[in-house]
Amino acid sequence: MAPVLYVADILLAGRELDKVEGGAVLVEDGHIAAVGKRGDFAGFAGERVERPLIMPGLVDCHAHMALDAGIRDWPGLVADPEAEHVLRAVAALRADLRSGVTTARYMGDKYFIDVALRRALREGGIAGPRAVVATRGIKASHAHGLVGYPVDGAEERRRFVRENIRAGADFIKLFVTDAVLRPIMYCYPSREEIGAAVDEAHNVGKPVAAHVAGGPGWDVCLEAGVDSFEHGYFATREQFDGLARAGRWLDITPTPIMSDYYAERCPSGMASALAASREALVRSMREAVRSGVRYAVGSDGLHGFLAGDVQYLVDFGASQLEALRAATIRGAELCGVADVTGSIEVGKCADLVGLDAGGIAAAALKRVTLVVREGRPVPLAG
Ligand SMILES: [Zn+2]
Known part of the structure; x- marks a missing residue:
């Protein structure tokens, strides 16, 4: 060239x-x-x-290749066969890239499609961002995690983490809490289950990201050594301060709860739970931005809309430049690619x-x- x-x-x-x-x-x-x-x-x-x-x-730190929250009643599509996931992913990857996202961290997809698509992206066979992939997300069998695989027991989790890494995972994704505000924010996996997964990943130098909105699960993840805390929607100032002191990452993903466009495409029960969570999220995210914790930003399933998430950062109190840094260099640092991009x-x-x-x-x-x-x-x- x-x-x-x-x-x-x-x-x-x-x-x-x-x-x-x-x-x-x-x-x-x-x-x-x-x-x-x-x-x-x-x-x-x-x-x-x-x-x-x-x-x-831009660096989108929380996306899913085959989830497309722009499609009406999209949660039902998770049960689709593999080929449908791949077709949706190819379109989503192109939309991500066209919106300016040149690197993205994909936080869990089914069937290991993210490994095959990462290779195709590297080889230039399809258009999309540089991809950092989780492979199969891991959840407790009675818990939230639309794209997560149910894995119970510490030993089972060790095996599952090893399989993910053997298949090509760049990092490990755990689901720990619900995504919307609940009277009690349960930590679904046990301390042992979280610890076992982190231990296996760290043993071979792979970081761990956890979907954790707040509650006691936050403290369990902090203690277990989880590297990046996804969402943090309802965490407290003390919890953000703890994260900052430990030098871990917060990944802020406002769109699913803040965006009307997103809510309109969810089943009605989900949409009302999201709306009921908004006030608490805004309070928490203001504290997060004020706390001095290192944060990046992600769009979580709405492809091509990262700009909206960056604008929310400003609404939560970040300066324009801080918000742009979160969407570029901070994201690259969180993804472990700051030596090549960001x-x-x-x-x-x-x-x-x-x-x-x-x-x-x-x-x-x-x-x-x-x-x-x-x-x-x-x-x-x-
Ligand atoms: Zn997600």
Whole structure:
């Protein structure tokens, strides 16, 4: 590929997304070859692409390949045969990429389709983000976890975790609590079951992510060594502080509870439970953002809508730039890929997003007009 110069009125460059006015990025062989001011490249004779704002490609830290909450009554589709899952996933992956998501962490799918699709993505056979995959999510047999597999008993969990890792899991996903507000937030798996899964994963260097909305399950996960806490919808300030002190991650996923669009596509019982959880979520997420805990952000099943989640971060009190960092470099750190993506720095993969925006604002992520993944421009329509 011939080198291309990407030029922007505002470029968000470097590890912390520093604002560079009149910035430019030289892309060569899929990588960032140079970063500077427009004037530094006055002698460059090759192709130039200009946008008002250019920033790193987005990182969606909580998605599912074959769940598509944009389809009415989508929870029922989980029981579909494997081929249907693959077909939905191929469309979802393309939608993720076109919205500017160049890396995504997929938090559990069935039939190991995520391993096959990750390979196809690497080989360029299909369009989509760089994928970090959980394979089969693990839940207690009496508990929440739409895409989770029921696995009871510490020994059974050890075996299941080993199978996931042998099949190609990048990390392990556990379901611990419900997703919506309950009078009591139960921790469904036992302490031993959570501990056994974490122990097996860590034994071979794989991190563990847990779906944990709050309640005593939070404290069990903290003690067991869970690396990333998904959702945290109803956790307390003390719980966020504990997470911050331990240096673990919070992955904020507001859309399922906050978005009307999402609720309209759920069965009615689910929609009312989501609506009843909103107030408590807003209270908790404000505390989370204020607490100083490290956080990333995820869209959880609504493909192409990560921009909405980033806007919610701002609504919860994050600065515009903090919200954009959560959706880029922080996400890359959480996914373990910050050495190759998440920021515009020399040597990293050329994962870029161009926005039709006059300033730094999360809302502008809804106006993506350029997506470049590993140096290749992504067709945004057709
Ligand atoms: Zn999820």
